[in-house]
Amino acid sequence: MATLKEVGGYKLGNLIIEGKTKQVYDVPTSPGNCILVSKDRITAGDGVKSHQLVGKSVISNKTNAKVFEILNKIGLKTAFIKSVADNAFLSRKCEMIPIEWVTRRLATGSFLRRHPGVKEGYRFTPVKHETFFKDDANHDPQWSEEQIISAEFKVNGVVIGKHEVDLMTKTSILVFEILEKVWQTRDCALIDMKIEFGVDEQGVLLVADIIDSDSWRLWPSGDKRLMVDKQVYRNLTTVTDKDLDTVKRNFEWIADQLDHLIPPNNHLVVIVMGSPADKDHCDKIKRYCEELGLNVEIRVASAHKTTDFALEIVSFYEGLCIPIIFIAVAGRSNGLGPVLSGNTDFPVINCPPGSRDDLSRDIWSSLNVPSGLGCSTVMYPETAAICAATNIALSNYIVWSRLRLKRLGYFESIPKADKIVRN
Known part of the structure; x- marks a missing residue:
């Protein structure tokens, strides 16, 4: 993907970082902010499996915007500001904490592999919370709270200690429970999801990065056989154009469901x-x-x-x-x-x-x-x-x-x- 010069009327500065599915650019005319541009790329297995999926960037950006608009309306502290193009959004510039925060309602996927003997579908009440250190080379190993605190990450001048870890844990659980209720209005079960946090230049801890169909498991009517999330792609042993079309239709369905949410304002x-x-x-x-x-x-x-x-x-x-x-x-x-x-x-x-x-x-x-x-x-x-x-x-x-x-x-x-x- 070539380095861009302008997005949504914003002249772009330096490319800050490029990941498997996005690019992040500085915005000289908007100090303290950056622009995240999604790619038409889908990956799994720490990038080992990777395919071009035309249109994914637009679907991802639309899904992400809907999710963060809900979180912002509630008053949660997030980095998201607004969409600026079909495939890009304006965000607070954050230094990211290299931890994935995972919340689970039902046992499935990697949890079952790490906990043999637990039946698939075991319901966590309260929800199960886990953390993983972002390290592709070592397949994002699971970290304990004590490991995160002991690492003493210093992020935009903020040392990540026990209070910060506790706050991110409670916030990630809150994000899950909010979106769980959102998806219940569409008769869809949110099974698990991951989010990330960053610290902006003022030292404020924010829910950051992207929340889209790469971030969660969704089972319509609570039925795993109807899954519409990225797990469909992960499960493929071979990937045909027809398979990619199915994955894309699933992602489009998710974005469309969020489009049809009825604001619960009738009281x-x-x-x-x-x-x-x-x-x-x-x-x-x-x-x-x-x-x-x-x-x-x-x-x-x-x-x-x-x-x-x-x-x-x-x-x-x-x-x-x-x-x-x-x-x-x-x-x-x-x-x-x-x-x-x-x-x-x-x-x-x-x-x-x-x-x-x-x-x-x-x-x-x-x-x-x-x-x-x-x-x-x-x-x-x-x-x-x-x-x-x-x-x-x-x-x-x-x-x-x-x-x-x-x-x-x-x-x-x-x-x-x-x-x-x-x-």
């Missing part, structure tokens, strides 16, 4: 306040909800003073035929939450406003509800948003992923704070 959190005086409290709930990817509307209705209007609001939202969560904001004698709960089968969360002194006195009207009602009560706006999100997350992988990312954020930030305090 609504309705915050109903008993008085306009509670708007600041409701605005806080709304802000926390939106940070978790929730759609929110705020309404005003008093269960005591405008009971019919409150019930009209409930009836209107029930008629939308989408998942609804009601958050009732009413202080003093809270009739709003119980009245809503008594007239809908959607979840109702009470989140009374006011100072802590008021809450200690007024909260009993939210807690001590009549029998037969199922509304819950929380005290803080963020808690109300999280409770709403956990309900929506049952059928929405974006919201579920943001909740998981929130937990990952704690793991990343608290040890950093601890280190600052200790120093």
Whole structure:
């Protein structure tokens, strides 16, 4: 593949590195970034098996872009910026960590060879996580956590220690679980996958490189006989043009499935306040909800003073035929939450406003509800948003992923704070 001069309107600088299936170029007009250009090449067995596959670069780039757009929408830290051509994308320039991070849901492939006696299809709960040192000459040997830490890789000024290894482990598992839920919406089982990490010039650890059909095993309807991933190519003892056409059609099918993902956005959190005086409290709930990817509307209705209007609001939202969560904001004698709960089968969360002194006195009207009602009560706006999100997350992988990312954020930030305090 010849050295390129321009891609997608970007003038290219030096060729930074060339691999079996891609080239990486510097971009002088976009400091800190680079462009990855995919090749029409498919390989297996550390490059021992290799064939030209016309069109693969375009399919790979399309698949990669769809995957990273999902990860970026959730808020995960990735190197991917945007596609700039059919076969190329703009990325943060990273120094790569020479480790492949593999997550498995079912036992198959190399795992069975390394663990004789384990039956194919053994289900890992939680998922199985493994790491491999990138070394083609030695067939990418498996490494332990201790080996990675002991190697003391220094990547763009960052020494890869235990915290970094733990963070990459948790992140790679999160990426797998997110994409597992994505593929479930297409009745396709994600069996295992690998990802890589890099560190950008600011020292930020990022999910990097490419995630495409070379990166995973996919079994439609969970049936290995229907596999559509690169394993089809790996299994070939001889490779004909017809075989390559089959592999290409499989890759095209995968890209097409990602194209037909329906964004899971059909839900609504309705915050109903008993008085306009509670708007600041409701605005806080709304802000926390939106940070978790929730759609929110705020309404005003008093269960005591405008009971019919409150019930009209409930009836209107029930008629939308989408998942609804009601958050009732009413202080003093809270009739709003119980009245809503008594007239809908959607979840109702009470989140009374006011100072802590008021809450200690007024909260009993939210807690001590009549029998037969199922509304819950929380005290803080963020808690109300999280409770709403956990309900929506049952059928929405974006919201579920943001909740998981929130937990990952704690793991990343608290040890950093601890280190600052200790120093």
